Amino acid sequence: MVLELELDFFARNKEELLRHHEGKFALIYGDALIGVWDAQERAYREGVSRFGNVSFLIKRIAEEEAVESIPLLILGEAMDAHVP
Amino acid sequence: MPTFHRNFTHGQDSDTPGRHSPQHLARVGPRLPVQVAVPESLASALREQGEEIPGSTEGFALFDTGASATCADESILQELGLNPVRTVRVATPSSSANANVYVCALRFPGSPLPDMEERFVIGAQLQNQNYAVLIGRDILQDMILIYDGPGARITYAF
Numbered sequence: 001m002v003l004e005l006e007l008d009f010f011a012r013n014k015e016e017l018l019r020h021h022e023g024k025f026a027l028i029y030g031d032a033l034i035g036v037w038d039a040q041e042r043a044y045r046e047g048v049s050r051f052g053n054v055s056f057l058i059k060r061i062a063e064e065e066a067v068e069s070i071p072l073l074i075l076g077e078a079m080d081a082h083v084p
Numbered sequence: 085m086p087t088f089h090r091n092f093t094h095g096q097d098s099d100t101p102g103r104h105s106p107q108h109l110a111r112v113g114p115r116l117p118v119q120v121a122v123p124e125s126l127a128s129a130l131r132e133q134g135e136e137i138p139g140s141t142e143g144f145a146l147f148d149t150g151a152s153a154t155c156a157d158e159s160i161l162q163e164l165g166l167n168p169v170r171t172v173r174v175a176t177p178s179s180s181a182n183a184n185v186y187v188c189a190l191r192f193p194g195s196p197l198p199d200m201e202e203r204f205v206i207g208a209q210l211q212n213q214n215y216a217v218l219i220g221r222d223i224l225q226d227m228i229l230i231y232d233g234p235g236a237r238i239t240y241a242f
Contacts, residue, residue, distance in 0.1 A: 002168050002184060041202045044169065044187050045125045052129050055167040067173040067180075068206060071150040072218060 005030055006057035017061045028057040036061070085228070087241040088196050090116065104236035114231055114238040116197065118145035118217045120160050121189040124201045138164045143216025145190070147229055147238070151220035154190075158207030160216055161186045172206060183207060190217060197242065 001007075006028040010017070013033065017026060027034040027043040029051055037043040040058050047056045060066070091098055092109035121140035122130070130137050141160045153172075168184035184207040190200040200223075210216065230239040 002171060007171075040204060044123070044202055047169075048123075048126045048129045052133060053126060053135075053165060053167065056169065058169045065173055067175055068153040068183075069150075069175050070148075070152065070155060070206070070208070070218070070220070071177055072146075072148055072213070 003055055003057045006055075007059075009033070010057065010059055014061075018063060021061045022063075024061050026057075026059050026061055028059065029054075085241045086196070087228075087239060090114075090195075090238050090240075092236040092238075106233050106236045109233065109236045109238075112144075114147040114229070115144040115215070116147075116192050116195050116219075118143055119189075119191040119193055120156055120164070120216055121191065122164050122166070123187050123189045126166075126187075140164075140189075140191075141216065142193075144214065145192070145217035145219050146213075146215045147224070147240075148218040148220055149224065149229070151218050153222050154203065154205050154220040155208040155210065155218040156186070156188060156190075156205040157210040157216050158184065158186075159209075159211065161188060161205075161207050164188065168207070169204070174206060197240070 009028055009031045010026065021036045024036045024038055025040040025043045026036050027047050034050065035046060043058045047058065092105055093103050094105045094108060097112065119140045119142050122137055127137045141163065166186045166188060168186055170185045171182045172185050174181060174183045185204055186207055187202050187204055190203050210218065226242060228241040232239065
């Protein structure tokens with residue numbers, strides 16, 4: 001699973017992050033929170049600057065997960081099983 | 085707000101007026117040439133490490149008012165060596181699934197649309213539809229877009 005370690009860290013610390021940083025973007029690498037920014041582009045720059053071209057998570061700190069709507073999209077191999 | 089036109093003539097589309105073809109516009113859709121590349125911040129980090137920077141890929145970007153977020157063909161993103169930065173739930177008319185989100189640079193050669201050096205895009209399979217990118221409402225929210233079918237042109241301002 002993509003970013004499994006980082007997503008697990010986010011899930012375990014979500015309540016704490018929500019309490020202090022709701023609406024901001026967290027940069028998580030491995031099982032560590034690197035920082036929190038207002039803009040996701042700044043979080044990305046920081047991640048690339050520190051770690052280079054490796055996997056790290058940039059995630060908005062929000063109660064609800066956003067769902068995007070893409071009618072034209074063909075769902076690809078990287079995506080999980082379809083939900084009826 | 086400056087305004088720009090793109091004309092769709094027989095067999096091609098361009099920024100210069102020609103014999104208009106509503107059929108060509110209907111067939112290919114409101115599109116612009118696009119270049120998908122490694123973000124400049126990542127290119128800079130790769131240069132510092134003495135690593136090779138993958139070349140960009142060119143294709144077409146379709147203005148897609150139905151898409152809530154911008155998408156890029158995932159095979160292009162993977163060829164650039166990019167890593168997903170998160171996943172997102174995506175709903176289509178027939179299904180719902182998680183998709184990877186990447187950061188890439190989107191540039192529009194021959195168009196006044198400004199370069200987007202660090203654009204968060206959803207990785208999707210688009211090659212069967214001959215598009216490299218779907219420009220979604222996250223970009224369109226800062227633009228005006230007019231689809232002129234009989235005039236075979238699109239007008240956009242930003």
